[in-house]
Amino acid sequence: MSLWVAFTLLAAFMQSWRNAFQKRLSGSVDAYGVTLARFLWAGPMAVAWLATMYAIVPAPLPVLTLPLAGYVLGGAVAQIVATVLMITLFRMKGFATGVGLARSEALIAAILGVIVFGEHLSLMAWAGVVIGAIAVWIMKGIKQQNMPTGRTLLIGLGSGIFFALTTLSVRQATHLMPALPFLHAAGWVLAASIVFQTLILALWLGATRPATLTTLITRPGLSxxxxxxxxxxxxxxxxxxxxQQVALVKTLGQVEILITLLIARYWLKDPFTRRDITGLVLVSLAAVLVLWA
Known part of the structure; x- marks a missing residue:
């Protein structure tokens, strides 16, 4: 198994559980507190991981340049913006359609990667990316009778664009540290991004929602x-x-949907639907095409 495939499956598996934990936490704190919970204790973990990598395989420190700092900070801010837009969607009319657009990150990343970063995808890879986007749309798109407003569609598309920009920025940042092993380069970007995001969100919540911040800090079992x-x-x-290219990683990463459905079915006791089964078949086909590509 290729390393990028193994890392992608790890990411999809853990993201599914993170979403399930967030769903439960949302009963105790507001949406912004749930967002901070993603990063609050992750910073020390990321720093410890990076230190472990250096202890196992000594490597030089990265050379901080303006482009590197720009991609790291830009990606961190883009992820915050994307998350805030996603949270906004849940309070809007016809939000499911907006969520479908926001979750079409792989297709958006493919388009932006080609236009902005000059990346190239084979015909089979494009087929997998497009089929994966259709699968997400079937499962996350229109599920309600209320028609979405233009604002809902724009916010959903904006969320998807910023999520895609986050991952594309991470890829560019890691490639600006060629002297480091890829584990060290990714570790630096990860640690810097999470610490920066934690500081921004903690300061903002401390100023606007101190009770939420206090709850997260004093009750670590929640977050x-x-x-x-x-x-x-x-x-x-x-x-x-x-x-690997972002579009291929994110398309394969849509196996998260399968994991999420299994968690929902057997842990949260939510039933499968015909729409879910159709989407799963398409996700599986998209994953196969991406792996072949």
Whole structure:
């Protein structure tokens, strides 16, 4: 098995559990507190991982340049913006359609990768990416009678674009450290991104929602599982995209849908639907095409 495939499967598995933990935490704190829980305890974990990598395989420190800093900070901010837009969607009319657009990250990343970063995908890879996007749309798209507004569609598309920019920025940042092994390069980007995101969100919540921040800090049992799952998921994503194109990683990563459905069925007791089964078949086909590509 290729390393990027292994890291992608790790990311998909842990992201599914992170989402399940977030769903449970949302009953105790607001949506912004749930967002911070992704990063609150993940920073120390990322720093410890990076230190472990250096202890096992000594390597030089990265040379900080303006482009490197720009990609790291830009990707971190893009992820915050994408998450805030996603949270906004859940309060809007016809939100499911917007979520379908937001989750079409692989297709958006493929388009942006070609246009902005000059990447190239084979015809089979494009087929897998497009089929994966259709699968997500079937499962996450229109599921309700309320028609989405133009604002809902724009916010959904904006969320998908910023999620794609996050991962593309991570890939570019890791490639700006060619003297480092890929595990070290991805580890630096991961640690810097999470620490930066934690500081921004903690300061903002401290100023606007101090009770939420206090709850997360004084009751680590609520947020620690989310932080752990988020750290391991990001570890998988960051290493995978340092080795392979973002569109292929994110398309294969849609196996998260299968894992999420299994968790929902057997842990959260939610039933399968015909729409779910159709989407799973298409996700499986997309994964096969991407692996062949």
């Amino acid at each position: 620690l599982p989310i932080s752990l799952a988020s750290f391991l998921g990001s570890l998988g994503w960051f290493n995978a995209v340092s080795l």
